[in-house]
Amino acid sequence: MTIQEKQAEVVEDFDLFEDWMERYEYMISLGKTLPQIDENKKTTENIIKGCQSKVWLDAKLVDCKIIYTADSDAIITKGIIAILISVFNNQTPQEILNANLDFIDKIGLKEHLSPTRANGLVSMIKQIKMYALAYQTQLSK
Protein backbone atom coordinates (compact mmCIF):
# COMPACT_ATOMS: atom_id res chain seq x y z
CA MET A 1 0.00 0.00 0.00
CA THR A 2 1.24 3.50 -0.76
CA ILE A 3 1.43 6.20 1.89
CA GLN A 4 -1.54 7.88 0.26
CA GLU A 5 -3.62 4.71 0.48
CA LYS A 6 -2.66 4.15 4.09
CA GLN A 7 -3.60 7.70 4.95
CA ALA A 8 -6.99 7.25 3.29
CA GLU A 9 -7.48 4.13 5.39
CA VAL A 10 -6.70 5.99 8.62
CA VAL A 11 -9.11 8.77 7.67
CA GLU A 12 -11.80 6.19 6.95
CA ASP A 13 -11.23 4.53 10.33
CA PHE A 14 -11.57 7.82 12.16
CA ASP A 15 -14.73 8.73 10.25
CA LEU A 16 -16.47 5.83 11.95
CA PHE A 17 -16.36 7.57 15.30
CA GLU A 18 -19.16 9.76 16.46
CA ASP A 19 -17.46 11.66 19.23
CA TRP A 20 -14.11 12.60 20.67
CA MET A 21 -14.35 9.91 23.32
CA GLU A 22 -14.43 7.07 20.82
CA ARG A 23 -11.68 8.72 18.83
CA TYR A 24 -9.42 8.91 21.90
CA GLU A 25 -10.30 5.38 22.94
CA TYR A 26 -9.29 4.22 19.48
CA MET A 27 -6.05 6.17 19.68
CA ILE A 28 -5.29 4.69 23.07
CA SER A 29 -5.87 1.19 21.70
CA LEU A 30 -3.59 1.96 18.74
CA GLY A 31 -0.94 3.02 21.22
CA LYS A 32 -0.87 -0.50 22.54
CA THR A 33 0.02 -1.80 19.05
CA LEU A 34 2.94 0.59 18.63
CA PRO A 35 6.06 -1.17 17.24
CA GLN A 36 8.23 -0.99 20.35
CA ILE A 37 11.65 0.57 20.24
CA ASP A 38 14.44 -1.54 21.78
CA GLU A 39 15.01 -0.59 25.41
CA ASN A 40 18.68 0.17 24.66
CA LYS A 41 17.58 2.67 21.99
CA LYS A 42 15.68 4.73 24.53
CA THR A 43 18.53 7.17 24.80
CA THR A 44 18.59 10.90 25.30
CA GLU A 45 19.56 11.37 21.63
CA ASN A 46 16.46 9.47 20.52
CA ILE A 47 14.08 11.65 22.53
CA ILE A 48 11.96 13.94 20.39
CA LYS A 49 11.98 17.48 21.70
CA GLY A 50 8.82 19.56 21.84
CA CYS A 51 6.57 17.01 23.51
CA GLN A 52 5.37 17.41 27.12
CA SER A 53 5.61 13.64 27.37
CA LYS A 54 8.72 11.71 26.40
CA VAL A 55 8.82 10.20 22.92
CA TRP A 56 11.64 8.01 21.68
CA LEU A 57 11.91 7.25 17.99
CA ASP A 58 14.31 5.00 16.14
CA ALA A 59 14.50 3.96 12.49
CA LYS A 60 16.41 1.41 10.49
CA LEU A 61 16.69 0.67 6.80
CA VAL A 62 15.61 -2.81 5.69
CA ASP A 63 15.61 -3.58 1.94
CA CYS A 64 15.67 0.12 1.11
CA LYS A 65 12.59 0.72 3.25
CA ILE A 66 12.40 2.36 6.64
CA ILE A 67 11.17 0.54 9.73
CA TYR A 68 10.28 2.89 12.59
CA THR A 69 9.98 1.90 16.23
CA ALA A 70 9.02 4.18 19.10
CA ASP A 71 7.71 4.52 22.61
CA SER A 72 6.30 7.17 24.91
CA ASP A 73 5.54 7.47 28.59
CA ALA A 74 2.10 8.92 27.78
CA ILE A 75 -0.50 6.64 26.28
CA ILE A 76 -2.28 9.16 24.04
CA THR A 77 1.08 10.20 22.64
CA LYS A 78 1.78 6.54 21.94
CA GLY A 79 -1.44 6.41 19.96
CA ILE A 80 -0.47 9.41 17.89
CA ILE A 81 2.95 8.03 17.08
CA ALA A 82 1.40 4.65 16.30
CA ILE A 83 -0.82 6.31 13.68
CA LEU A 84 2.15 8.09 12.14
CA ILE A 85 4.23 4.93 12.09
CA SER A 86 1.42 2.91 10.54
CA VAL A 87 1.37 5.39 7.68
CA PHE A 88 5.10 5.72 7.14
CA ASN A 89 6.42 2.29 8.02
CA ASN A 90 7.83 0.09 5.30
CA GLN A 91 8.11 2.89 2.74
CA THR A 92 11.15 4.15 0.89
CA PRO A 93 12.87 7.30 2.19
CA GLN A 94 11.89 9.13 -1.00
CA GLU A 95 8.22 8.28 -0.57
CA ILE A 96 8.30 9.44 3.03
CA LEU A 97 9.98 12.70 2.09
CA ASN A 98 7.42 13.36 -0.64
CA ALA A 99 4.39 12.52 1.46
CA ASN A 100 1.88 15.23 2.19
CA LEU A 101 0.16 15.10 5.54
CA ASP A 102 -3.40 16.26 4.94
CA PHE A 103 -4.71 13.28 6.83
CA ILE A 104 -3.66 14.76 10.17
CA ASP A 105 -6.15 17.59 9.74
CA LYS A 106 -8.73 15.22 8.30
CA ILE A 107 -8.75 12.95 11.34
CA GLY A 108 -9.01 15.98 13.58
CA LEU A 109 -5.78 15.18 15.33
CA LYS A 110 -4.39 18.68 15.21
CA GLU A 111 -7.53 20.53 16.24
CA HIS A 112 -8.32 18.08 18.99
CA LEU A 113 -4.94 18.30 20.59
CA SER A 114 -3.65 21.04 22.79
CA PRO A 115 -1.17 23.44 21.19
CA THR A 116 1.78 21.98 23.05
CA ARG A 117 0.66 18.55 22.03
CA ALA A 118 0.32 19.75 18.45
CA ASN A 119 3.88 20.97 18.65
CA GLY A 120 4.85 17.51 19.75
CA LEU A 121 3.10 16.15 16.69
CA VAL A 122 5.01 18.55 14.46
CA SER A 123 8.26 17.45 16.11
CA MET A 124 7.41 13.78 15.60
CA ILE A 125 6.74 14.30 11.90
CA LYS A 126 9.90 16.33 11.57
CA GLN A 127 11.92 13.54 13.18
CA ILE A 128 10.30 10.88 10.96
CA LYS A 129 11.28 12.94 7.92
CA MET A 130 14.77 13.58 9.27
CA TYR A 131 15.37 9.83 9.37
CA ALA A 132 14.05 9.54 5.82
CA LEU A 133 16.38 12.30 4.69
CA ALA A 134 19.36 10.68 6.38
CA TYR A 135 18.67 7.30 4.77
CA GLN A 136 17.92 8.91 1.43
CA THR A 137 21.32 10.56 1.52
CA GLN A 138 22.90 7.25 2.48
CA LEU A 139 21.18 5.42 -0.40
CA SER A 140 22.13 7.97 -3.02
CA LYS A 141 25.85 7.74 -2.19
Place this chain on the structure above:
Amino acid sequence: MKTKLRNIVADFPILQQQVNGKPLVYLDNGASSQKPQMVIDAITKYYSEINANIHRGVHTLSQKATDAYEDSRQKLQAHFNAKHSYEILFTKGTTDAINLVASSFTTLLNAGDEIIISHLEHHSNIVPWQMLCERTGAVLKVIPMDENGELLMKTYEDLLSDKTKIVAVNHVSNALGTINPIEEIITLAHQYNTAVLIDGAQATPHIKPDVQALNCDFYVCSAHKMCGPTGVGMLYGKEEWLNKLPPYQGGGEMIKEVSFEKTTYAELPHKFEAGTPNIAGGIVFGTAIDYMNTIGFDYIKQQEEMLLQYATEELLKIEGLQIIGTATQKASVISFNLKNIHPYDVGVIVDKLGVAVRTGHHCTQPIMSFYNIAGTVRASFMFYNTKNDVDVLVSAVKRAQIMLS
Protein backbone atom coordinates in the same frame (compact mmCIF):
# COMPACT_ATOMS: atom_id res chain seq x y z
CA MET B 1 -22.81 32.77 51.46
CA LYS B 2 -24.38 30.85 48.57
CA THR B 3 -25.92 34.01 47.13
CA LYS B 4 -22.61 35.79 47.37
CA LEU B 5 -20.87 33.01 45.47
CA ARG B 6 -23.43 32.99 42.67
CA ASN B 7 -22.97 36.73 42.29
CA ILE B 8 -19.21 36.36 42.22
CA VAL B 9 -19.29 33.80 39.39
CA ALA B 10 -21.58 36.18 37.48
CA ASP B 11 -18.82 38.80 37.64
CA PHE B 12 -16.69 36.68 35.27
CA PRO B 13 -18.07 36.59 31.72
CA ILE B 14 -15.52 34.00 30.59
CA LEU B 15 -16.81 31.48 33.12
CA GLN B 16 -20.25 31.49 31.50
CA GLN B 17 -19.06 29.69 28.38
CA GLN B 18 -18.91 26.11 27.26
CA VAL B 19 -15.71 24.37 26.23
CA ASN B 20 -15.87 21.22 24.11
CA GLY B 21 -19.62 21.25 24.62
CA LYS B 22 -19.32 21.28 28.42
CA PRO B 23 -19.64 24.15 30.90
CA LEU B 24 -16.15 25.47 31.54
CA VAL B 25 -14.61 24.52 34.87
CA TYR B 26 -11.53 26.67 35.16
CA LEU B 27 -8.95 25.26 37.57
CA ASP B 28 -5.79 26.67 36.06
CA ASN B 29 -5.82 29.78 38.21
CA GLY B 30 -2.24 29.24 39.29
CA ALA B 31 -1.22 29.94 35.70
CA SER B 32 -3.56 32.91 35.29
CA SER B 33 -6.77 34.01 36.93
CA GLN B 34 -9.89 35.10 35.08
CA LYS B 35 -10.98 38.75 34.92
CA PRO B 36 -14.19 40.22 36.32
CA GLN B 37 -16.31 42.57 34.22
CA MET B 38 -15.13 45.50 36.34
CA VAL B 39 -11.55 44.91 35.21
CA ILE B 40 -12.52 44.39 31.57
CA ASP B 41 -14.56 47.60 31.67
CA ALA B 42 -11.67 49.52 33.20
CA ILE B 43 -9.42 48.56 30.29
CA THR B 44 -12.04 49.76 27.80
CA LYS B 45 -12.58 52.93 29.80
CA TYR B 46 -8.88 53.72 29.81
CA TYR B 47 -8.54 53.42 26.04
CA SER B 48 -11.91 55.09 25.37
CA GLU B 49 -11.48 58.05 27.66
CA ILE B 50 -8.03 58.88 28.97
CA ASN B 51 -5.36 57.18 26.86
CA ALA B 52 -2.23 59.37 26.69
CA ASN B 53 1.40 59.04 27.66
CA ILE B 54 2.10 59.72 31.30
CA HIS B 55 4.48 61.98 33.24
CA ARG B 56 5.19 64.02 30.12
CA GLY B 57 2.39 66.02 28.59
CA VAL B 58 0.95 69.20 30.05
CA HIS B 59 -2.31 68.51 28.25
CA THR B 60 -5.41 67.36 30.08
CA LEU B 61 -5.47 63.76 28.90
CA SER B 62 -1.86 63.17 29.83
CA GLN B 63 -2.56 64.54 33.29
CA LYS B 64 -5.62 62.36 33.68
CA ALA B 65 -3.66 59.27 32.63
CA THR B 66 -0.81 60.22 34.94
CA ASP B 67 -3.19 60.72 37.85
CA ALA B 68 -4.87 57.37 37.23
CA TYR B 69 -1.51 55.61 37.02
CA GLU B 70 -0.25 57.22 40.23
CA ASP B 71 -3.59 56.55 41.96
CA SER B 72 -3.11 52.91 41.16
CA ARG B 73 0.37 53.00 42.67
CA GLN B 74 -1.18 54.37 45.85
CA LYS B 75 -3.79 51.62 45.83
CA LEU B 76 -0.98 49.08 45.69
CA GLN B 77 0.86 50.91 48.44
CA ALA B 78 -2.23 50.77 50.63
CA HIS B 79 -3.00 47.15 49.77
CA PHE B 80 0.49 45.90 50.58
CA ASN B 81 0.98 48.48 53.32
CA ALA B 82 4.21 49.90 51.93
CA LYS B 83 5.57 52.89 53.80
CA HIS B 84 5.85 55.06 50.68
CA SER B 85 4.14 54.94 47.30
CA TYR B 86 7.54 55.34 45.61
CA GLU B 87 8.54 51.98 47.04
CA ILE B 88 6.02 50.44 44.64
CA LEU B 89 7.46 49.96 41.16
CA PHE B 90 5.45 48.79 38.18
CA THR B 91 7.09 45.97 36.23
CA LYS B 92 6.03 43.65 33.42
CA GLY B 93 5.33 40.98 35.99
CA THR B 94 6.95 38.82 38.64
CA THR B 95 9.66 37.47 36.34
CA ASP B 96 10.57 40.99 35.26
CA ALA B 97 10.64 42.18 38.88
CA ILE B 98 13.00 39.38 39.95
CA ASN B 99 15.23 40.05 36.96
CA LEU B 100 15.31 43.73 37.86
CA VAL B 101 16.56 42.99 41.37
CA ALA B 102 18.98 40.26 40.26
CA SER B 103 20.39 42.49 37.54
CA SER B 104 20.75 45.51 39.81
CA PHE B 105 22.53 43.44 42.44
CA THR B 106 25.38 42.78 40.01
CA THR B 107 27.46 45.70 41.24
CA LEU B 108 26.84 44.85 44.91
CA LEU B 109 28.21 41.29 44.79
CA ASN B 110 31.71 39.91 44.81
CA ALA B 111 33.05 36.50 43.92
CA GLY B 112 32.39 34.10 46.78
CA ASP B 113 29.30 35.91 48.04
CA GLU B 114 26.29 33.68 48.45
CA ILE B 115 22.69 33.75 47.28
CA ILE B 116 20.11 31.50 48.91
CA ILE B 117 17.02 30.24 47.12
CA SER B 118 14.84 27.23 47.90
CA HIS B 119 14.14 23.90 46.25
CA LEU B 120 10.51 25.02 45.87
CA GLU B 121 11.22 27.90 43.48
CA HIS B 122 9.69 28.51 40.08
CA HIS B 123 12.33 28.70 37.33
CA SER B 124 11.76 32.48 37.37
CA ASN B 125 13.22 32.60 40.86
CA ILE B 126 16.13 30.31 39.99
CA VAL B 127 17.51 31.32 36.61
CA PRO B 128 17.93 35.09 37.24
CA TRP B 129 20.03 34.25 40.31
CA GLN B 130 22.09 31.70 38.40
CA MET B 131 22.75 34.38 35.81
CA LEU B 132 23.74 36.78 38.59
CA CYS B 133 26.16 34.14 39.90
CA GLU B 134 27.68 33.79 36.44
CA ARG B 135 28.19 37.54 36.21
CA THR B 136 29.69 37.97 39.66
CA GLY B 137 31.20 34.67 40.76
CA ALA B 138 28.70 34.45 43.60
CA VAL B 139 27.56 31.01 44.72
CA LEU B 140 23.97 29.73 44.72
CA LYS B 141 22.80 27.80 47.80
CA VAL B 142 19.51 25.95 47.95
CA ILE B 143 17.28 25.35 50.99
CA PRO B 144 16.28 21.69 50.70
CA MET B 145 12.73 20.36 51.04
CA ASP B 146 11.15 17.24 52.51
CA GLU B 147 8.62 14.73 51.12
CA ASN B 148 5.70 16.90 52.20
CA GLY B 149 7.03 19.81 50.20
CA GLU B 150 8.14 21.81 53.23
CA LEU B 151 11.45 23.60 53.52
CA LEU B 152 14.07 22.30 55.93
CA MET B 153 14.43 25.36 58.10
CA LYS B 154 17.26 23.94 60.18
CA THR B 155 19.40 23.59 57.06
CA TYR B 156 18.41 27.10 56.04
CA GLU B 157 19.83 28.42 59.30
CA ASP B 158 23.06 26.54 58.61
CA LEU B 159 23.26 27.95 55.08
CA LEU B 160 23.02 31.54 56.29
CA SER B 161 26.28 33.31 56.96
CA ASP B 162 28.00 36.66 56.58
CA LYS B 163 28.60 35.68 52.96
CA THR B 164 24.86 35.56 52.23
CA LYS B 165 23.91 38.69 50.33
CA ILE B 166 20.38 37.89 49.26
CA VAL B 167 17.73 35.29 50.04
CA ALA B 168 15.00 34.79 47.43
CA VAL B 169 12.10 32.45 48.20
CA ASN B 170 8.50 32.17 47.22
CA HIS B 171 5.67 32.91 49.59
CA VAL B 172 3.60 30.07 48.09
CA SER B 173 4.91 27.26 45.88
CA ASN B 174 3.20 27.24 42.49
CA ALA B 175 3.67 23.52 41.97
CA LEU B 176 2.70 22.21 45.41
CA GLY B 177 0.85 25.04 47.12
CA THR B 178 3.10 25.06 50.19
CA ILE B 179 2.88 28.31 52.16
CA ASN B 180 6.44 28.96 53.27
CA PRO B 181 7.31 30.38 56.70
CA ILE B 182 8.51 33.64 55.20
CA GLU B 183 8.35 35.60 58.48
CA GLU B 184 10.93 33.25 59.94
CA ILE B 185 12.97 33.19 56.73
CA ILE B 186 13.11 37.00 56.73
CA THR B 187 13.95 37.34 60.44
CA LEU B 188 16.75 34.81 60.23
CA ALA B 189 18.25 36.43 57.13
CA HIS B 190 18.21 39.86 58.74
CA GLN B 191 20.50 38.61 61.50
CA TYR B 192 23.15 38.64 58.77
CA ASN B 193 21.96 41.92 57.20
CA THR B 194 20.94 39.93 54.18
CA ALA B 195 18.34 41.30 51.78
CA VAL B 196 15.26 39.12 51.33
CA LEU B 197 13.12 38.97 48.19
CA ILE B 198 9.74 37.27 48.45
CA ASP B 199 8.18 35.95 45.25
CA GLY B 200 4.51 36.52 45.95
CA ALA B 201 3.16 35.51 42.53
CA GLN B 202 1.20 32.57 43.95
CA ALA B 203 0.42 34.15 47.31
CA THR B 204 -1.16 37.47 46.39
CA PRO B 205 -4.28 35.91 44.77
CA HIS B 206 -5.06 34.34 48.17
CA ILE B 207 -3.34 36.37 50.87
CA LYS B 208 -2.98 40.08 51.57
CA PRO B 209 0.64 40.50 52.63
CA ASP B 210 1.74 43.40 54.81
CA VAL B 211 5.25 44.20 53.62
CA GLN B 212 6.08 46.34 56.66
CA ALA B 213 4.95 43.68 59.11
CA LEU B 214 6.85 41.04 57.14
CA ASN B 215 9.82 43.39 57.01
CA CYS B 216 10.89 41.91 53.66
CA ASP B 217 13.22 43.97 51.50
CA PHE B 218 11.52 43.12 48.22
CA TYR B 219 8.12 41.64 47.44
CA VAL B 220 7.09 40.83 43.87
CA CYS B 221 3.87 39.72 42.20
CA SER B 222 1.87 39.69 38.96
CA ALA B 223 -1.46 41.40 38.28
CA HIS B 224 -2.78 38.67 36.02
CA LYS B 225 -2.90 36.11 38.81
CA MET B 226 -4.97 38.59 40.88
CA CYS B 227 -7.86 39.15 38.47
CA GLY B 228 -5.89 41.88 36.69
CA PRO B 229 -4.43 42.21 33.19
CA THR B 230 -1.35 40.41 31.86
CA GLY B 231 1.95 42.18 31.30
CA VAL B 232 2.04 44.13 34.53
CA GLY B 233 3.37 43.35 37.97
CA MET B 234 4.79 44.92 41.06
CA LEU B 235 8.14 45.21 42.72
CA TYR B 236 7.94 46.49 46.24
CA GLY B 237 11.36 47.49 47.49
CA LYS B 238 12.38 49.17 50.71
CA GLU B 239 13.47 52.73 50.04
CA GLU B 240 16.99 52.14 51.33
CA TRP B 241 17.48 49.20 48.97
CA LEU B 242 15.98 50.92 45.95
CA ASN B 243 18.29 53.86 46.56
CA LYS B 244 21.27 51.56 46.87
CA LEU B 245 20.58 49.67 43.63
CA PRO B 246 21.63 51.11 40.26
CA PRO B 247 18.94 51.47 37.55
CA TYR B 248 17.97 48.36 35.63
CA GLN B 249 17.28 49.81 32.21
CA GLY B 250 18.15 53.17 30.71
CA GLY B 251 15.76 55.29 28.70
CA GLY B 252 13.07 57.91 28.97
CA GLU B 253 11.33 58.64 32.26
CA MET B 254 14.18 57.30 34.45
CA ILE B 255 16.48 60.30 33.99
CA LYS B 256 16.92 63.60 35.74
CA GLU B 257 19.28 65.17 33.22
CA VAL B 258 20.99 63.73 30.19
CA SER B 259 24.09 65.01 28.47
CA PHE B 260 26.65 63.05 26.49
CA GLU B 261 29.10 63.47 29.34
CA LYS B 262 26.89 62.34 32.19
CA THR B 263 23.34 61.39 32.94
CA THR B 264 21.75 61.70 36.35
CA TYR B 265 18.89 59.49 37.33
CA ALA B 266 15.39 60.36 38.39
CA GLU B 267 14.09 59.85 41.89
CA LEU B 268 12.16 56.78 42.95
CA PRO B 269 10.08 55.20 41.57
CA HIS B 270 10.89 56.57 38.11
CA LYS B 271 14.55 55.54 38.31
CA PHE B 272 13.40 51.97 37.68
CA GLU B 273 10.63 52.70 35.21
CA ALA B 274 12.37 53.45 31.93
CA GLY B 275 10.27 53.96 28.82
CA THR B 276 6.54 54.20 28.35
CA PRO B 277 5.10 51.63 30.72
CA ASN B 278 2.03 49.43 30.38
CA ILE B 279 -0.17 52.37 31.37
CA ALA B 280 -3.54 50.64 30.99
CA GLY B 281 -2.15 47.61 32.79
CA GLY B 282 -0.82 49.67 35.66
CA ILE B 283 -4.08 51.54 36.11
CA VAL B 284 -6.23 48.42 35.87
CA PHE B 285 -3.97 46.54 38.31
CA GLY B 286 -5.41 48.98 40.84
CA THR B 287 -8.95 48.16 39.69
CA ALA B 288 -8.25 44.45 40.15
CA ILE B 289 -7.03 45.09 43.67
CA ASP B 290 -10.17 47.11 44.37
CA TYR B 291 -12.22 44.20 43.10
CA MET B 292 -10.43 41.66 45.28
CA ASN B 293 -10.82 43.88 48.32
CA THR B 294 -14.53 44.20 47.57
CA ILE B 295 -14.75 40.41 47.69
CA GLY B 296 -12.60 40.60 50.82
CA PHE B 297 -9.62 38.49 51.75
CA ASP B 298 -11.45 37.00 54.72
CA TYR B 299 -14.09 35.61 52.41
CA ILE B 300 -11.40 34.52 49.91
CA LYS B 301 -9.55 32.60 52.62
CA GLN B 302 -12.70 30.95 53.89
CA GLN B 303 -13.93 29.90 50.44
CA GLU B 304 -10.55 28.64 49.27
CA GLU B 305 -9.86 26.69 52.43
CA MET B 306 -13.23 25.02 52.00
CA LEU B 307 -12.44 24.19 48.36
CA LEU B 308 -8.96 22.90 49.21
CA GLN B 309 -10.27 20.64 51.94
CA TYR B 310 -13.22 19.37 49.93
CA ALA B 311 -11.17 18.73 46.78
CA THR B 312 -8.41 17.00 48.76
CA GLU B 313 -10.92 14.67 50.41
CA GLU B 314 -12.80 13.91 47.20
CA LEU B 315 -9.71 13.36 45.07
CA LEU B 316 -8.17 11.05 47.65
CA LYS B 317 -11.23 8.81 47.34
CA ILE B 318 -10.00 7.91 43.86
CA GLU B 319 -7.97 4.74 44.08
CA GLY B 320 -4.41 5.14 42.85
CA LEU B 321 -4.50 8.94 43.13
CA GLN B 322 -1.60 10.49 44.95
CA ILE B 323 -1.38 14.11 46.02
CA ILE B 324 2.09 15.58 45.58
CA GLY B 325 2.75 18.24 48.19
CA THR B 326 1.16 17.65 51.56
CA ALA B 327 2.47 20.57 53.58
CA THR B 328 0.53 21.57 56.69
CA GLN B 329 0.11 25.11 55.39
CA LYS B 330 -1.17 25.11 51.81
CA ALA B 331 -2.82 27.56 49.44
CA SER B 332 -5.66 26.24 47.27
CA VAL B 333 -3.42 24.25 44.93
CA ILE B 334 -3.52 20.49 44.48
CA SER B 335 -0.91 18.64 42.44
CA PHE B 336 -1.65 14.99 41.87
CA ASN B 337 -0.90 11.93 39.79
CA LEU B 338 -2.79 8.78 38.94
CA LYS B 339 -0.84 5.59 39.36
CA ASN B 340 0.78 4.44 36.09
CA ILE B 341 -0.85 7.24 34.09
CA HIS B 342 1.03 10.17 32.59
CA PRO B 343 -0.28 13.55 33.82
CA TYR B 344 -0.45 14.77 30.25
CA ASP B 345 -2.94 12.07 29.28
CA VAL B 346 -5.12 13.07 32.23
CA GLY B 347 -4.97 16.73 31.19
CA VAL B 348 -6.04 15.95 27.62
CA ILE B 349 -9.02 13.85 28.69
CA VAL B 350 -10.31 16.19 31.42
CA ASP B 351 -10.05 19.10 28.99
CA LYS B 352 -12.45 17.23 26.74
CA LEU B 353 -14.81 17.18 29.71
CA GLY B 354 -14.61 20.95 30.11
CA VAL B 355 -12.04 21.03 32.92
CA ALA B 356 -8.98 23.25 32.54
CA VAL B 357 -6.04 22.06 34.63
CA ARG B 358 -2.32 22.45 34.20
CA THR B 359 -0.13 19.45 33.48
CA GLY B 360 3.62 19.11 33.29
CA HIS B 361 6.51 20.30 35.41
CA HIS B 362 4.99 23.73 36.19
CA CYS B 363 8.35 25.42 35.56
CA THR B 364 9.69 23.67 38.64
CA GLN B 365 11.85 20.90 37.25
CA PRO B 366 13.92 20.56 40.46
CA ILE B 367 10.72 19.72 42.38
CA MET B 368 9.77 17.10 39.81
CA SER B 369 13.28 15.63 40.04
CA PHE B 370 12.96 15.52 43.83
CA TYR B 371 9.86 13.32 43.55
CA ASN B 372 11.30 11.54 40.50
CA ILE B 373 8.18 12.22 38.43
CA ALA B 374 7.66 13.59 34.90
CA GLY B 375 5.11 16.10 36.12
CA THR B 376 1.78 16.41 37.84
CA VAL B 377 -1.79 17.39 37.14
CA ARG B 378 -2.43 20.64 39.00
CA ALA B 379 -5.82 21.99 39.98
CA SER B 380 -5.58 25.49 41.42
CA PHE B 381 -8.62 27.22 42.86
CA MET B 382 -9.70 30.83 43.20
CA PHE B 383 -12.48 32.27 45.32
CA TYR B 384 -14.86 32.13 42.34
CA ASN B 385 -14.60 28.36 42.08
CA THR B 386 -17.36 26.24 43.57
CA LYS B 387 -17.93 22.84 45.12
CA ASN B 388 -19.60 21.89 41.87
CA ASP B 389 -16.31 22.63 40.08
CA VAL B 390 -14.63 20.15 42.39
CA ASP B 391 -17.31 17.55 41.66
CA VAL B 392 -16.87 17.98 37.91
CA LEU B 393 -13.09 17.70 38.30
CA VAL B 394 -13.36 14.52 40.34
CA SER B 395 -15.73 12.83 37.92
CA ALA B 396 -13.57 13.90 34.96
CA VAL B 397 -10.47 12.44 36.61
CA LYS B 398 -12.34 9.19 37.28
CA ARG B 399 -13.42 9.04 33.64
CA ALA B 400 -9.85 9.69 32.50
CA GLN B 401 -8.58 6.96 34.78
CA ILE B 402 -10.97 4.43 33.24
CA MET B 403 -10.05 5.45 29.69
CA LEU B 404 -6.33 5.47 30.32
CA SER B 405 -5.94 2.31 32.39
